[in-house]
Amino acid sequence: MNKTCCCTGHRPKGFPFKYGVDKQKHYAYIQALEEKIVLAITEYGITNFISGMAIGADLDFAEIVLNLRDNENYPITLECAIPDVNQTLKWNDKDKNRHYAILQSADEKNYISGRNVADSMLKRNRYMVDKSELVIAVFNGIEKGGTWYTINYAKKKSKIIQLIDLSAES
Numbered sequence: 001m002n003k004t005c006c007c008t009g010h011r012p013k014g015f016p017f018k019y020g021v022d023k024q025k026h027y028a029y030i031q032a033l034e035e036k037i038v039l040a041i042t043e044y045g046i047t048n049f050i051s052g053m054a055i056g057a058d059l060d061f062a063e064i065v066l067n068l069r070d071n072e073n074y075p076i077t078l079e080c081a082i083p084d085v086n087q088t089l090k091w092n093d094k095d096k097n098r099h100y101a102i103l104q105s106a107d108e109k110n111y112i113s114g115r116n117v118a119d120s121m122l123k124r125n126r127y128m129v130d131k132s133e134l135v136i137a138v139f140n141g142i143e144k145g146g147t148w149y150t151i152n153y154a155k156k157k158s159k160i161i162q163l164i165d166l167s168a169e170s
Contacts, residue, residue: 009057141167
């Protein structure tokens with residue numbers, strides 16, 4: 001039986017360092033995220049991964065999964081769980097292009113809500129956790145917001161949580 005892992009994490013402004021600018025801390029974070037994904041594959045037998053496709057941790061997670069699938073030949077798949085059809089409406093071109101490149105390479109795409117509704121991201125987060133045995137959480141230590149909600153939802157659902165603690169970076 002296939003096992004699934006999703007990722008919850010922050011958008012760039014939620015990182016305790018300048019996301020993409022502080023190269024050393026950004027690289028360390030990307031390495032930690034890749035290590036958690038490889039651990040999911042090798043120790044937990046995960047073969048399916050789900051990304052919520054938001055800017056920041058979600059897109060990083062998706063790109064690492066695709067890289068491991070395509071360049072390291074891990075037998076894994078990527079599902080994109082898109083909260084609504086307007087997710088990228090206010091994004092800059094660079095982030096939109098990154099998003100669409102991931103969608104092009106993904107094995108599966110699911111739109112969780114067909115329109116932009118206030119709770120579409122929460123529905124997406126619950127969908128990902130409900131389908132997963134394992135949740136990788138990129139967390140800044142601030143106990144509010146979508147990532148905090150998703151970690152608590154995963155705990156309530158008795159999911160295994162692999163934490164990347166960004167609060168040690170501040």
